[in-house]
Amino acid sequence: MPIQHAVLALLARGTSHGYELKASFEESVGPQWGEFNIGHLYQVLERLERDGLVSKRNVAQASRPDKTVYRLTVAGRRELEDWLSKPFVRRSGYRDDFFLKLFAASLLDAERLDTVLRVQRQAYLGELASLAQLRARHRTKPLVHLLIEAAVMHTESNLRLVELAEGLRDDLVAAGAEQQTAVGEAERERDVG
Numbered sequence: 415m416p417i418q419h420a421v422l423a424l425l426a427r428g429t430s431h432g433y434e435l436k437a438s439f440e441e442s443v444g445p446q447w448g449e450f451n452i453g454h455l456y457q458v459l460e461r462l463e464r465d466g467l468v469s470k471r472n473v474a475q476a477s478r479p480d481k482t483v484y485r486l487t488v489a490g491r492r493e494l495e496d497w498l499s500k501p502f503v504r505r506s507g508y509r510d511d512f513f514l515k516l517f518a519a520s521l522l523d524a525e526r527l528d529t530v531l532r533v534q535r536q537a538y539l540g541e542l543a544s545l546a547q548l549r550a551r552h553r554t555k556p557l558v559h560l561l562i563e564a565a566v567m568h569t570e571s572n573l574r575l576v577e578l579a580e581g582l583r584d585d586l587v588a589a590g591a592e593q594q595t596a597v598g599e600a601e602r603e604r605d606v607g
Contacts (some may be wrong), residue, residue: 421459443561446548524584
């Protein structure tokens with residue numbers, strides 16, 4: 415995940431310290447993204463500094479310990495602009511735990527597959543209900559609203575996938591049984607040979 419580029423974008427607005435960056439990121443993208451772990455943020459900042467994309471300096475404070483502020487370098491601005499100019503392209507195949515569950519359940523039996531599909535459907539419906547509440551609370555923040563809408567569309571697509579899998583239930587179970595038979599035959603041949 416290119417979180418380092420989001421940090422570069424935050425620093426493009428001016429110098430900042432870690433907790434300001436964390437708060438600014440969370441305020442900008444809203445609750446759907448999730449909390450930005452401060453330890454991870456400092457790891458990202460260290461890596462960006464090591465790569466020459468940000469610089470840091472300590473600022474003395476009267477009643478508190480010194481704070482470290484970070485600034486975007488010229489190289490950092492170039493990196494940010496380069497990243498923004500390129501489209502997002504998925505680099506590898508589509509991976510999703512749901513598919514692994516479909517695979518495992520189809521190898522076992524129809525009852526397990528039905529359970530996986532039912533549980534997943536309920537989870538997606540619950541997720542859509544939660545997203546509807548978030549949507550209502552964050553209408554006035556365009557970026558947050560857009561992220562919530564993306565989550566809604568993604569969840570609706572996932573729900574549609576459950577429906578497709580339900581339609582292919584018998585085929586999935588048959589393919590799983592066929593796979594189990596093929597594995598069993600290969601093991602018997604290996605044991606005999």
